[in-house]
Amino acid sequence: MSPYQEVKAEILAIGDELLYGQIIDTNSHWISQELDKIGVRVVRRTTVGDSREAILEAFAAAEKRADIILMTGGLGPTNDDLTKPLLAEYFNCEIELVPEALKAVRTFFEKRGRVLTDLNRLQAHLPTKCTYIPNVLGTAPGMWFQENGTIWMSMPGVPHEMKKLMEDHVIPRIKSNFELPIIYHQVVKTVGIGESWLADVIKDWEKELPPHIKLAYLPSLGQVRLRLTAFGDNFQNLENDVAQQLQSLLPLIDKYVYGYNQDTLEETVGRLLKNHGKTVALAESCSGGYISHMITSIPGSSAYFQGSMVPYHNQFKHALLNVDELTLQTKGAVSEETIIQMAEHIRLKLNADYGLASSGIAGPGGGWAEKPVGTVWIACSDGQTTVTKKLQLTQDRMLNIQLTAIAGLNLLRTCIIGQTE
Amino acid sequence: MSPYQEVKAEILAIGDELLYGQIIDTNSHWISQELDKIGVRVVRRTTVGDSREAILEAFAAAEKRADIILMTGGLGPTNDDLTKPLLAEYFNCEIELVPEALKAVRTFFEKRGRVLTDLNRLQAHLPTKCTYIPNVLGTAPGMWFQENGTIWMSMPGVPHEMKKLMEDHVIPRIKSNFELPIIYHQVVKTVGIGESWLADVIKDWEKELPPHIKLAYLPSLGQVRLRLTAFGDNFQNLENDVAQQLQSLLPLIDKYVYGYNQDTLEETVGRLLKNHGKTVALAESCSGGYISHMITSIPGSSAYFQGSMVPYHNQFKHALLNVDELTLQTKGAVSEETIIQMAEHIRLKLNADYGLASSGIAGPGGGWAEKPVGTVWIACSDGQTTVTKKLQLTQDRMLNIQLTAIAGLNLLRTCIIGQTE
Missing domain, CATH: 3.30.70.2860 (Alpha-Beta Plaits)
Structure with a gap:
């Protein structure tokens, strides 16, 4: 028999705006992942609106199923936010001013040069049975209850506030309350x-x-x-x-x-370039700037990203990148001959160690029998050799752009570590 | 009194992979939006795992609350997918082969040159109380039940299959079953x-x-x-x-x-360019190719997108775009003087009607007192005039890239329609 408790959790998201599809509930998914990591089993996720009956019913049902109930939303100071008064009602206690919470709300506003209103002040009034959990990123505090063997935690619905509360307080508290595997x-x-x-x-x-x-x-x-x-x-x-x-x-x-774990392909490629003291330049046709965007989305990428060109038409592949006109005429823009020149020439033009290029038919129009939509050539040149790859992708333009970018970054990766096939 | 029924719906997502955070449930949000559009009120969203007890309990609870219960997931042919057998159990009926469904599954596989296995064949066995709803994009059919005044619809969890079933069958059926406002x-x-x-x-x-x-x-x-x-x-x-x-x-x-409605900014800009018979070229520095990506994500953009350059370093702003060296030295890359030259020169270089340029400090590093992180210049030139705009954005690199792109596209839009401030 396992020496561990099976600890069951329910996630409860509260708010009409969720039910009506006005905002996406990313919180429940994130909380699921975090609980999974520490061995807590999520047995249900429930979303209810700003309705007294629905929320009270959800409380009672969750209490029967779960050891831990994590709630998000419904904590604003206005009348349509019901979580706090209903928790007080459910646990049969008063709502009182918590001086420590008032101090935190006051500091929050002072730091931002704003005046504390009576409505904001209400945020510091909490059910007497809860433990006040400070929310350093917002004005609605967290509330932790332990009643009849069940843990209840109410958090604001703003994702970065909720995450900070989870990481700093809720996960550590859950770990210390249970014998988790x-x-x-x-x-x-x-x-x-x-x-x-x-x-x-x-x-x-x-x-x-x-x-x-x-x-x-x-x-x-x-x-x-x-x-x-x-x-x-x-x-x-x-x-x-x-x-x-x-x-x-x-x-x-x-x-x-x-x-x-959390590594991304563009981070990995960036780290490899930095560690090898190398730089890259791009000539993107069918990927339309997306590979450049992925590379430059990484902080510090200016250390290894020289720049790029997106010559979307044959005339600019010739004029800007010196791709041979006869090659473009006889072989076409989507050909191994053209992609080799694009990769080699952008490398020279931007004085980079690696030249990476893409050319293809992203679709939905533009394909023909010999080169159907989804035909893409990519190439990576290091000055000595130019490795090429032909991809046969999908009918969907956005998918083709994304898949070209992933294949392109991977080609660059394999070139840097000397592992091309 | 309103002549309309208030029609209540519950959305039920089924699958361990949702509860454990392995995949994001985008279905429930999308269904919420679609129901909201036709005046059906979503009263709850519930996610349960692949557990007999949890699913049966969710069925019974949903039936008490809702007139319509829309389910996604749990329809695979393997043993861990429970939705179908549990619906049969809940409605106390048998599961039998539906010849029409078998024909559809067979056709689905034949079209893809694949052999129908016994497991696939099971997909055509359905509870006798349901109406078979064909799923043309996949192998798990939709199942529609009307029992004791409640409508139940079970759909596969694969988003594009679910959406097609909703649009082609479920929404029309709901509309014909209720007097919706x-x-x-x-x-x-x-x-x-x-x-x-x-x-x-x-x-x-x-x-x-x-x-x-x-x-x-x-x-x-x-x-x-x-x-x-x-x-x-x-x-x-x-x-x-x-x-x-x-x-x-x-x-x-x-x-x-x-x-x-569904218009996007990049579509609108593309449509304006096309309607005015104009073209655009881009010189992107801090936006790193993202504006080019947004423009080229639209099918048919090659009609108006000439191409772009991403000269990430001063030397290439000079070498490729002829930005004056003295300007770069004295005013810096993030300056009105530089951005004007970038916009004008890219326009000429790529033979476009409009030249759009960005240069700024995306962060998180690189800022200083005079030009803190988030300082961005954008400009749009039409050959006669060059309109510039200074943005003071955030501390977050990705936000700054996205906000620069939106502001840049909007600057182009206002230039095309002659509405710049």
């Missing part, structure tokens, strides 16, 4: 191989996984994440166990692995 | 003015709105949507009533209005 997650991020191919490559390894380590395939556009989750009672042991499994996994798939 | 929505899309400024400009107009027309402010990054919703019993009348209100609203805010 120790869980260790490691995510291996792959690119350039489909889910079923990947599964086939690692199936023998997967069969040999010990029972306390689970594997999940998490596919996203052009990428597959492999998540290893180990359960046990000693964090260090789990970390070692997973590391040992990775030692046998990585040789099977190392050319597809670009990072771990 | 007639609702007419019109969304006015504005850019370049903040929510509170906008509210101040239109407050007198807003006070005079007739009671059957409601106004909602829907802010998003750099933009505010104004949604007018009219309730009544005659669609044509509502359309006329809203059109009349718009006639008095638009003169107040016309320079901020770029479109209606």
Whole structure:
């Protein structure tokens, strides 16, 4: 028998604007992920509107199902925000001024040069049965209740305020209140191989996984994440166990692995360029500037990103990038001959170590039998060699742009580490 | 008294992967919006895992609250997908082969050159009390039940399959089953003015709105949507009533209005360029290719997008764009003098009617007292005049990139229609 409690949680999002689809509830998903990481089992997510009956009914139903009830929203100072008065009603207690909370709200406004109104002051009045949890990023405090063996936590619906409360207070408090299992997650991020191919490559390894380590395939556009989750009672042991499994996994798939956990492909490429002291320049046709955007979205990218050109028409591929006119006429813009020149010439033009180029038919128009929509050439040149790759993508323009960018960044990655096929 | 029924709906999302935060439930939000549009009131959204008890309990609770229960997920052919057997159990009926459904599944696989397995064949077995609703984009059929005055609809969790079923079958069926109020929505899309400024400009107009027309402010990054919703019993009348209100609203805010309903700013700019027979070229520094990406994300943009350059360093602003070296040295890259040259020169270089340029400090590093992070210059040149604008944005790199792009596209828009300030 497991020495751990199975701890069940329910997430309760409150607000008419959610039910009517006016705003997206990203909070519930994020809370789900955070609870999963610490071994708390989410058994239900519920969204109700600003209705007394619905909220009270949801409270009572959640209390029957869960050990922990995490609420977001309904904490504004106006009359349509009901969470606080209904919690007081549900727990049969008064709402009183909490001096510490008033001080925090006052400081919040003073810092911003604003005057505290009577309405703002109400934010510091809390149910007497709750523990006041300070919200340093906003004016609605968190409220923590422990009643009849159940933990209740009410948080504001503003995502960054809720996240800060969760990280600083709620997760640590949950951990200290329960004997949670120790869980260790490691995510291996792959690119350039489909889910079923990947599964086939690692199936023998997967069969040999010990029972306390689970594997999940998490596919996203052009990428597959492999998540290893180990359960046990000693964090260090789990970390070692997973590391040992990775030692046998990585040789099977190392050319597809670009990072771990929160790493993104554009970060990884940026880090590789920086670590190798190299720079890159781009000539983007069908990707229309999207690869440049991905690269420059990373802070500090000016250290390795020289710049780019998006010559969307043949005349500019010639005029700006010196792509041979005869090549463009005889082979076309979407050809290996053209993409090689684009990659080589942008590299020289912008004095970069690597030149990365894309040219293709993003669609939905523009394709023909020989070069249907979704035909894309990418190339990466380092001055010595130029590696090219032909992609046959989809019918969808935005997908084709995104998939070209991922394949392009991955081609650059493999060029930098010298692992091109 | 209203002649309409208040029709209540509950949305039920089923799947462990949702509760554990492995995938985001975008379905419930989308369904909320669609139901809101036709005047059905969503009273609750519930997410449960792949557990018999939890699903049956959710069925029973939803039936008490709602006239319509829309379910997504749990329809795969494997054992962990429980929605279908539990619906049969709940409605006390058998699951039998539906020949029409089998034919559809068979056709689906044949079209893709794949063999129908026994597992796939199971998809065509449905509860006898349901009406089979064909899913042309996937293999799990929709199931429609009408039991004891409640409508139940089970749909696959794959978003595009669910949306197609909703649009083709569920929305029309709901409309024909209930006397729904007639609702007419019109969304006015504005850019370049903040929510509170906008509210101040239109407050007198807003006070005079007739009671059957409601106004909602829907802010998003750099933009505010104004949604007018009219309730009544005659669609044509509502359309006329809203059109009349718009006639008095638009003169107040016309320079901020770029479109209606589903229009996006990049589509609007593209349409304006096309209609005026004009082209654009971009010199992007701090926006790093993002404006080019937004423009080229629109199908057919090659008709008006000449191309762009992203000269990320001063040397390339000079070498590629002929920005005067002395200007760069004395005024800096983030200056009105530089941005004017960038806009004018890219226009000439790429033989375009308009040249649009950005240069700024996206952050998080690179700012100083005189030019803090978030300082951005944009300019648009048409060969006669060059309009410039200085923006003072945020501390966040990605926000600054996105806000620069929106402001840049809006500057181009105002230049095309001759409405610059």
